[in-house]
Amino acid sequence: MKLIPLFVILPLAAAFLISLLGKQKRFFCDIASASITFILFVISLATIFNINSQILPMIYKVGGWLPPMGLPLVVDNLTAFMLLIVNFIAFIVSLYSINYMEKFTAKLKFYTLFLLMLGGMNGVLISGDIFNLYVFFELASIASYALVAYGNKAEELEAAFKYMAMGAVGSLFILLGIAFLYSNASTLNMADLSQVLSAQGTNKAVTFVGILFILGFGIKTAIVPFHAWLADAYPAAPAPISAMLAGVVTKSLGIYSIVRIFFNIFGVNPSFLNLLMFLGALSIIVGGLLALGQTDTKRMFAYSSISQVGYIILGLGIGTPLGILGALFHLFNHSMFKSLLFLNSGAIEYATGTRNLEKLGGLREKMPVTANTSLIASMAVSGIPPFNGFFSKLLIIFACIKSNHIGYGIWAIVGSVLTISYFMKFQKNAFFGPLPKELKDAKEVPFLMQASMIILSIVCLLGGMVMLPKISNYFTEPAKTVLVQGKDYSNLIFKVLNEK
Amino acid sequence: MMTYFLCLVLFCVGLYAIVRKRNIIKIIIGIVICEYAVNLFLVLFAYKINGRSPLYSPDQEITTMADPLPQALALTSIVIGLATTALLVGMAIRLYEKYGTFDITKINHLKG
Amino acid sequence: MKVKSKSNDKGMSLIVKTITRILVGLILIYGIYIILYGHISPGGGFAGGFIVALSYILFMLAFGKEEILKRIPQKMISIFESLGAIMFLVIALLGFTGGYFFSNWLPKGVPFKFLSAGTIPISNIALALLEVSLGLFGIFLVLVLLKFAPKKISQTDGEGE
Numbered sequence: 001m002k003l004i005p006l007f008v009i010l011p012l013a014a015a016f017l018i019s020l021l022g023k024q025k026r027f028f029c030d031i032a033s034a035s036i037t038f039i040l041f042v043i044s045l046a047t048i049f050n051i052n053s054q055i056l057p058m059i060y061k062v063g064g065w066l067p068p069m070g071l072p073l074v075v076d077n078l079t080a081f082m083l084l085i086v087n088f089i090a091f092i093v094s095l096y097s098i099n100y101m102e103k104f105t106a107k108l109k110f111y112t113l114f115l116l117m118l119g120g121m122n123g124v125l126i127s128g129d130i131f132n133l134y135v136f137f138e139l140a141s142i143a144s145y146a147l148v149a150y151g152n153k154a155e156e157l158e159a160a161f162k163y164m165a166m167g168a169v170g171s172l173f174i175l176l177g178i179a180f181l182y183s184n185a186s187t188l189n190m191a192d193l194s195q196v197l198s199a200q201g202t203n204k205a206v207t208f209v210g211i212l213f214i215l216g217f218g219i220k221t222a223i224v225p226f227h228a229w230l231a232d233a234y235p236a237a238p239a240p241i242s243a244m245l246a247g248v249v250t251k252s253l254g255i256y257s258i259v260r261i262f263f264n265i266f267g268v269n270p271s272f273l274n275l276l277m278f279l280g281a282l283s284i285i286v287g288g289l290l291a292l293g294q295t296d297t298k299r300m301f302a303y304s305s306i307s308q309v310g311y312i313i314l315g316l317g318i319g320t321p322l323g324i325l326g327a328l329f330h331l332f333n334h335s336m337f338k339s340l341l342f343l344n345s346g347a348i349e350y351a352t353g354t355r356n357l358e359k360l361g362g363l364r365e366k367m368p369v370t371a372n373t374s375l376i377a378s379m380a381v382s383g384i385p386p387f388n389g390f391f392s393k394l395l396i397i398f399a400c401i402k403s404n405h406i407g408y409g410i411w412a413i414v415g416s417v418l419t420i421s422y423f424m425k426f427q428k429n430a431f432f433g434p435l436p437k438e439l440k441d442a443k444e445v446p447f448l449m450q451a452s453m454i455i456l457s458i459v460c461l462l463g464g465m466v467m468l469p470k471i472s473n474y475f476t477e478p479a480k481t482v483l484v485q486g487k488d489y490s491n492l493i494f495k496v497l498n499e500k
Numbered sequence: 501m502m503t504y505f506l507c508l509v510l511f512c513v514g515l516y517a518i519v520r521k522r523n524i525i526k527i528i529i530g531i532v533i534c535e536y537a538v539n540l541f542l543v544l545f546a547y548k549i550n551g552r553s554p555l556y557s558p559d560q561e562i563t564t565m566a567d568p569l570p571q572a573l574a575l576t577s578i579v580i581g582l583a584t585t586a587l588l589v590g591m592a593i594r595l596y597e598k599y600g601t602f603d604i605t606k607i608n609h610l611k612g
Numbered sequence: 613m614k615v616k617s618k619s620n621d622k623g624m625s626l627i628v629k630t631i632t633r634i635l636v637g638l639i640l641i642y643g644i645y646i647i648l649y650g651h652i653s654p655g656g657g658f659a660g661g662f663i664v665a666l667s668y669i670l671f672m673l674a675f676g677k678e679e680i681l682k683r684i685p686q687k688m689i690s691i692f693e694s695l696g697a698i699m700f701l702v703i704a705l706l707g708f709t710g711g712y713f714f715s716n717w718l719p720k721g722v723p724f725k726f727l728s729a730g731t732i733p734i735s736n737i738a739l740a741l742l743e744v745s746l747g748l749f750g751i752f753l754v755l756v757l758l759k760f761a762p763k764k765i766s767q768t769d770g771e772g773e
């Protein structure tokens with residue numbers, strides 16, 4: 001309960017302390033960032049147990065102000081679920097970057113920006129006020145723009161400029177939407193907003209705001225008509241940041257914001273769900289087809305990421321409890337295996353200096369850990385049975401069929417076949433076949449990088465266990481309930497407030 | 501009503517510059533124009549008829565006060581806009597250094 | 613910036629320098645006034661910090677970047693910027709003594725008096741004098757110096773207000 005503001009305080013404090021003190025000691029910034037992210041991970045674990053023992057959401061009144069006035073921090077089951085994913089991936093990534101970032105000169109700035117981005121994402125997840133959400137959204141976005149341009153080469157700057165121009169326009173749409181919303185409802189608190197809007201009944205302004213929000217958050221999520229920046233930005237960023245961007249940034253800034261605003265504040269209607277389903281299915285197919293033709297590993301994973309995010313959007317768009325459960329489960333799985341794949345491609349680049357699939361080959365002998373972990377990740381993402389990706393895709397396809405959207409189910413299956421084909425291409429070209437002469441000296445990456453990849457691959461291997469009722473009752477089921485109950489969210493929050 | 505409409509027109513002018521112009525600096529100016537349109541909109545709808553600036557004073561009671569919250573929002577969005585613009589301009593200078601041009605059709609090492 | 617005196621001095625002409633010498637102090641004092649009275653009159657941390665930063669920038673435009681870098685070295689800017697952010701955070705953290713993060717734990721005082729409003733003037737000072745003024749000046753400086761120091765990454769931190 002008292003721990004909620006720490007999700008924002010710790011990363012921000014660590015970021016500024018690192019930029020202040022990091023120059024003196026060489027390992028200070030490594031140790032600080034790894035330990036801070038580990039503490040955050042432990043706190044998020046504690047939060048998820050705490051929230052399950054009490055059914056109601058937790059509200060923290062910043063500065064002691066009551067919610068319709070102040071800026072409350074709200075943690076409910078969905079938030080706790082997302083916080084656990086974000087902080088876990090952040091911990092793994094900061095372990096990985098201890099060795100990986102050695103080849104760059106300004107490690108200090110990397111950690112500062114990384115922790116600012118983490119603080120922004122945690123802030124988006126825990127804020128209970130829509131403008132506060134926007135401020136944290138911008139904090140995370142600006143840090144991520146700077147991180148994409150981090151390598152300072154020509155292509156990276158170009159990708160970052162593209163990302164940034166699109167992202168800036170997207171955030172302006174969101175700000176305009178918030179302005180319209182405030183002029184209509186005269187409040188910015190999410191729970192209050194939900195009640196005011198339902199008292200007003202159907203409203204054309206809300207439809208307009210909805211379109212603005214889909215445009216704005218859709219650009220951050222990179223669903224298909226807005227995906228142009230993603231395929232450039234992911235390859236341009238350093239590998240740990242690609243893992244963060246693909247694994248958690250698109251989810252916490254994009255998908256979480258969309259579901260929180262549309263499911264819990266506006267309340268869903270069939271036309272919105274149909275739009276989501278269509279966009280999701282389009283993303284699955286377009287992302288999959290574009291990924292087939294790529295020769296750059298990171299670029300292939302980037303398009304694959306569009307395709308997999310399509311599954312999450314499709315599952316949410318079905319709107320039945322089963323579909324939402326599948327979508328949240330796939331969100332968790334996608335964070336794990338896509339981060340692992342980007343870390344793998346970073347390891348390949350670290351060892352061989354190239355990401356081009358045509359120049360790689362036969363690395364299985366030289367880099368056994370990378371090869372095996374990436375094999376696990378590839379199988380998980382393409383949905384081979386014992387791994388986690390299989391169960392979530394199965395849930396989504398079941399939900400499609402059960403709710404009589406058989407066409408979308410077939411699209412999802414086609415997308416899954418596409419996924420298998422391009423990951424087979426990746427595995428064959430990178431790890432099997434003859435070893436090119438230039439790669440004779442390739443060595444396995446340092447221990448910490450191996451360790452972070454192994455941890456993620458174990459999570460991928462055992463991720464299917466989340467389906468078991470004992471775990472899912474703590475993890476995905478309560479998060480699903482938050483979305484299924486929709487606009488009751490505001491009633492719950494006011495109930496908590498009135499109890500005090 | 502007319503002012504709100506003009507505000508929207510200003511936003512569209514900015515969007516036009518972002519979508520249509522080829523020079524990076526003009527695109528940045530387009531983003532800034534959009535941002536100012538949104539800030540203007542925030543301040544505009546805070547105004548009430550016969551509203552005064554939202555300040556308490558020790559001697560008199562003020563009843564017709566413009567809504568202060570959107571003005572605070574506009575201030576925050578100005579701060580965010582400052583950071584965004586500074587980063588964009590820094591990136592534009594770097595791009596000029598690498599490519600020797602501000603024309604986005606010639607900055608095309610990346611395909612797709 | 614292009615107008616240069618015919619002598620080999622850096623910066624602008626003698627007239628500009630003389631006027632700047634008088635004006636800079638006034639602008640700085642006005643900025644500090646805006647910051648200090650931020651809690652009881654219009655203005656506050658951001659506006660005041662902006663004015664202070666403008667006084668630095670005016671000084672730099674008139675006298676050239678070498679002069680200002682002698683007085684405010686680049687290292688100091690980044691150090692004080694981080695210090696300002698940490699100071700703001702510490703004030704917010706001390707709010708835990710009042711029960712909540714960010715709570716106003718100092719005595720509130722009488723409204724419209726200079727010493728009132730608890731922690732707000734202190735956080736205004738931390739935000740303005742250190743964070744906004746130096747941050748803005750740092751951005752300006754980095755953009756000016758950028759082409760002379762190609763290895764430095766332009767970096768701004770999104771001020772989370």
